[in-house]
Amino acid sequence: QVQPVESGGGLVQAGGSLRLSCAPSRRTFAGYAMAWFRQAPGKEREFVAAIRGIAWSLRDTNYADSVKGRFTISGDNAKNAVYLQMNSLKSEDPAVYYCAARYDTGSVQYTQSAQYAFWGPGTQVTVSS
Numbered sequence: 001q002v003q004p005v006e007s008g009g010g011l012v013q014a015g016g017s018l019r020l021s022c023a024p025s026r027r028t029f030a031g032y033a034m035a036w037f038r039q040a041p042g043k044e045r046e047f048v049a050a051i052r053g054i055a056w057s058l059r060d061t062n063y064a065d066s067v068k069g070r071f072t073i074s075g076d077n078a079k080n081a082v083y084l085q086m087n088s089l090k091s092e093d094p095a096v097y098y099c100a101a102r103y104d105t106g107s108v109q110y111t112q113s114a115q116y117a118f119w120g121p122g123t124q125v126t127v128s129s
Helices: none
Strands: 010-013 018-022 032-039 046-052 060-063 071-076 081-086 095-103 123-128
Touching: 018 032, 018 095, 018 123, 032 071, 046 071, 046 081, 060 071
Parallel strands: 010 123
Antiparallel strands: 018 081, 032 046, 032 095, 046 060, 071 081, 095 123
16 A cells, blocks of 8 residues: 655745655555645535556646646656645645545546545645735
8 A cells, every 4th residue: 555645745836836745655656646735724625637557657637727737747657756736835735635545546636535545644734926
């Protein structure tokens, strides 16, 4: 089983950039699809982005409409990490960001938190205006 651990959260000004990292406790992503979710106070946990096929350099990706064009999910099997590059951060982006994993079934269309079995503890992202 994989145990994700996030890092890279912090405080950034609106319009700025931040990169989150996720380091699962396995040496390879083979067999897993990875995703980022976020949860703001008083709101439901929501899908941000997903990626699969990192180990085979396939890298299928999927994004929530709210972050398309601003956020990029990527993976590096050699470095054993998944990243979320966040650019043009807005006032609606602050949340706790979670890295999640599920067994790869050949699709990145899974956007519900219940569809992911393995979760990291989360990292806080704060955006100042």
